[in-house]
Every structure is written in structure tokens, then in C-alpha cells.
Amino acid sequence: MRSRHHDIADDLRQQITTGSIQPGERLPSEAGLADRYKVSTVTLRRALAVLQGEGRVEKIQGKGNFVRHPRRKTLYVGGWGTLDPWTAAEPALRVTVRSTIVQVQAHLTPLLKMPTGSPIVETICLSHEGESPQGLARIYMPCDLLPAGALGDDFTCRDAATRFALLGPPPATLRETVCARPPTPDEASALRIGYPSVVLSITRVATDSTGRVVEATLIAFPGDRVDAVFTTHHVIGEREPQG
Template identity: 75%
Template sequence: MTRFVPPRHHDIADDLRLQITTGRMKPGERLPSEADLADRYKVSTVTLRSALAVLQGEGLVEKIHGKGNFVRRPPRKIVYVGGWGTLDPWTAAEAVLRVTVRTTMVQADSRLTTLLKVPTGSPLAEFLCISHERESPHGLARIYIPHDLVPAGVLNDELSWQETALRLAVLGSPPATVRETVCARPPTPDEASALRTGSSKTVLAITRVATDTAGRVIEAAPLTFPRDRVDAVFTTHHVTDERQTQG
């Protein structure tokens, strides 16, 4: 009977995993270069990268473009609070998070036409928001607002996330309804790149659509979070008929 010999990259992954889990390699520590590791284990860089891919898939190692491979810090979860969050995709806006915002004008394609219930080609403001804690991405949001509802100055100025959220919050009264659709799914290639998560990892995807009393969509926001970095909380408020409570 032929004895099965595990591929060499599994042995390398096992050794590096042991160093990480026993604390010999600390969270945030940069691993030796891929060339140095390949030389240490007497393998090709292709085999070495296969070993690192195993650890990246397990969430133990993350590769930062242009910097190298690092021992991933234990994930710190944030809380997404369901409902109207003054257009803030991280409604618990924690001070430890650094949020970058890129604003641009786009035209509604078929997907956005369905979300916002506007004609194809309608002008929309897009706010691309990515949150980080140190080097680790925590969430990705694309917020879409009809152009005529965007406060003056938001599209033209270089603003911080806090300033942008504050200006967007002056849209008026809270919406009449907020509908949120939640699912777990594999990330798209763009999401996997932005969130630095493997394509085999599951993300939590929330699509939030807010409408006013006339039924007009005033905001549509597809939000994406790595599954190990967020808890989502949704609360239902029951309305009591005052006539039943009197007498």
C-alpha cells in the first residue's frame, strides 16, 4: 500500500501556525520575506505562498500589499445597529475606527435603478466608505443618494468622515421606513481585495434602503463586513394602540 504524504506546504503551514498560536510570533509582527521563508524551508516560492494562503484562509496571517505578510491581530468586533443611522454605516461610530470616504457622481445602472427606483442614468452621489482599525479593514459601504438630496458642499469639499456624516445628517426628518436585507455570502473580488479577506471567507452583506413618507427612496446603502468583525443588532418597536390602554 502506498503511504500518503501530505503536500509540503501543509507542513510549512503547520509549523508557522504553531509559532503563531504559541506566541512565538506576535500579533502585528511581520513575517520574514517570502524569499527568506522559502529558503528556510528549502522550497520554491510557489510552495511557500501555498502555505501562506492556508494561514490567510484561516485568518492567522494577512498580506498587506507592498508591505508583506503579518500575523493578524485577533479580530475586534464592531456593532452594526439596524435602522436609521444618519447615513452612518457604522452607527456605533467607534473612535478606534478610521474611516476613509471617497465621493463621486455616478449614473444609475440596472442594479441601482432597482434599489433606488429611479430611471436608468439618473444622477446619484456615491460615498465609498472603508473603515480600518490600524491596518485591518472592518467594513465597506457604498452609499447612494439622489443628487438633488445631497446637501451643498458635500460633493465639492475635501471632508473627513465625521464632517461628511454631519452634513448628510441634515437631510431632514428621519425616513418613514428603513428596509434592511441581510445575507451571508462569499465576497466579490472587489470586496475581497478591499477587506483583505480570502475569496472563500464569508461576509455579512446588509442592503439598507430608506424611504420618505411619500415612498421616495432617499438612500440605498450596500454594506459588507468580514463575518468575524461585526455583530448586527436589530430592534423591533411594537406600537400600542392608546385606545386599548385607556379606561
Template identity: 75%
Template sequence: MPPRHHDIADDLRQQIATGHLQPGERLPSETVLAERYAVSTVTLRHALAALQGEGLVEKIHGKGNFVRRPLRKIMYVGGWGTLDPWTAAEPALRVTVRSTTVQAHGHLATLLKVPVGSSLAELSCLSLEGETPHGLARTYMPCDLVPAGLLDDDSAYRASATRFAVLSLTSAAVRESVCARPPTPDEASALRIGPASAVLSLTRIATDSTGRVVEAAFLAFPGDRVDAVFTTHHVIDERQTQG
């Protein structure tokens, strides 16, 4: 006989599929649902965890469990560190920005090729559609390279949803490393996903014409909420074509 939480998950899944539970609707409290199904709250949470893992239910800390609205993917444009303007410009999409100053240490100092303890500007960006997060980015730049006014509250950066992970517009080369992995605890909390969910993780390193690293960005997107596009431009040697 299947475990009881499977039956509960099947019942709630059916209610969502048939529209009895609408997108955005708050589910009854876990205590009420446990009483309704005559199970313990532990069993009930196993059922909800299964639905959360399937993307049918979203748990918002301090508010409860909600039927997740159909997810729309955004597009990350590789090489530019931007979100596709066609999707990023949608009124429902917004980016929150938080800035601070930190000291370079460990892996961060190595990536930016700066002495340990150097001052860095840090921008943390969170892309949201309504209350649903779509992407998280943390971007770092040596403080002596930060353009005047960039970190001000009224800077143009904060008004632009498309420059999601870019501080400098003067980089000559960009190197991006991409992988799929489980989220860190901080990422899972910020993106409101389970620890077993997969994120698309990008590390973006930009250098100027002298080879100096001007910024490093770490991006994480829930795997079911983003498409990433990378374009390669081939340089044609005109001497060969004319030969």
C-alpha cells in the first residue's frame, strides 16, 4: 500500500489540475490540512514537499503554502550579463538591488586578482515576477574602478532591469562558466526553492584591454525559470576569401 502522503499529494495535485485550487490561492494551514486528511503534520509536510518539488506549490516563509502560478521563463543573454529586454521590460518583472562594500578574501580575491583585504563594491540583484524570484546575481568590482554615482540610490543602474549582472561597460573580454547544481542554503532561501532543486549557475569574469579583471559576477537561476542563450561570432580572414 502506498505511503499515506502519496495519496494526499495525489488529491491536492488533482484539485490543482481541475481548477478547484486556483493559481495564487493560499492552501489551508498545515494543521488544518493534517486534520482534514487525518494524518500527522509530518506526513502532511511530506505531501506538500512533493508538490513543491514538482513546482505546483510554493511555500512563502511566514505566509503559508500557495498554488504556484504558471512559471514564465526569462532569458539570460550570455556574454553581456543581461536579461533579454523583451522579457525584462515586462511590467510584472522587477529587479531589487542592494549595494555594500566588502573585503576581498579567498576565492573572490583569486578571481579578481587583488590582494586579500582589498575593498570591493558588491551589488546583489534579485529578479522577480510578482513575488516569484527568477534569478539572483552578486557582482563584485574593485572600489577604485567603480564609476562615480553607480552605487547611489538614484543611479541609472537601479532603474534598469536589463543590466542584471554588469557594473562595467568597458570590459574587453568576458569569460562565463556554466553548470547545473543544487542551490546553496542562501540561494534556496532567496529563490524560494527546495534544496533538491537544480539551479543554473554562472560565474562571469570580465577583463579590460590590459587583462585586468574589472568585475566578477555569480548568478543563479532556478532551472525551470530561465533559458540561457550564447552566441559565437566567427571572424573571417578577408585575405583567405580573396585568395
């Protein structure tokens, strides 16, 4: 038998789909909805969790549950390690940036090839479209490679594409590992996504010609808010004459 909260989710989903409840509109209070459907608030919250997991409803702390606007997807350009300038240049998209000196944690040691506890620069970039977080990047680089004046208080900029790109000079090699997985607690909090949800996770490691890791980046995007594209270029050389 179907659970009651699924029936409630179906009804609310139908109202959203048909436009009875408009994008951006605040839903009635949880207590009010529970009274309307003659269920407990626990059951009602389970129904809302279904819609939140689908990306149809967003809960904003202290304000309530809102019908989400259809998401404009951002394009991540693999191989270049950046966001597509066209999809990242919307006026509503902004990025909050913070750079600090931290110590290398155990999970970063294999990526950075540095001993645990070594000082490293961490730059955290969180992009927003309006009130909705769009992507989270944690960029790590050796302290001696940090551009002058990069450390300081949080600031907000409009150039999302460059803030998710490599911070240093072009590397000799760039390796990107992509997977879909559940968000970590920190990612779920920063990106305001619930469970069950998935993030597109990109681990990017840049090295110079000597093999030194000059930057390691951990990026997480909500799965419904980004497309990643990777282009392979085949180089066809001239055949050597056979003798």
C-alpha cells in the first residue's frame, strides 16, 4: 500500500505542475498543510521531503517552503577547469569567495602530495543564483603560489566563470575525476539540498612540468543544476614513410 505522504506529495506535485501553485510562491505553513490533509506534521514533512528531493520545493530556514523556479543549468567545461562564460554570466549569478591558510588534512594528502599538517591556501567559492546556491568549490594551492593580495575577508563577485577556474598559471597537466554521489553534510548545508539528492562531484588536480601539484580542487554541484562537457581532440599526424 502507498504511504499517505506519497499521496500528499502527488497532490502537491499536481498543483505545481498545473500552475495552481506558481514558481516562487510560498506554500501554506506545515501546520496548515497538515490540518488540510488531516495528517500529523511528521507525515506532512515526509511529503515535502519527497518534493524537496525532486527539486520542486525548497525550504528556506525561517521563511518556509517555496515552489522552486525552473533551474537554469550552468555548464562546466572539462579540460579547461572552468564554467562556461555564457551560462555563468547571468546577472543573477554571483560568487562568494574566501581564502585562508589551513593545514593539509589526511584526505588531501594523496591529492596534494604534501604531508599532513603542512600549510596550504584554501579558497572556498560558493555560487548563487538569487537565493539558491548553485555550486561549491574548494581550491587548494601551495602558499608560495598564491597571487598577491588574495587572502582576506569574504567578498562577492559576479565573475563566476573565473572563480571556479584555475587560480594559477596554465598547468602542464590537468586531471579531472567526475562522479555522482550523495552530498556530504557540509555540501548539503552549503548547497541547501536534502536527502535523497545527488551532487556532481569533480576532483581536479593540476601539476606543473616537474610533476608538482600546483592546485587541487574539490567541486560539488547539485545534480539538477549543472551539465559537464568534455571534448576530446584527436591529433592526426603524418604517417612516416615506410622503407
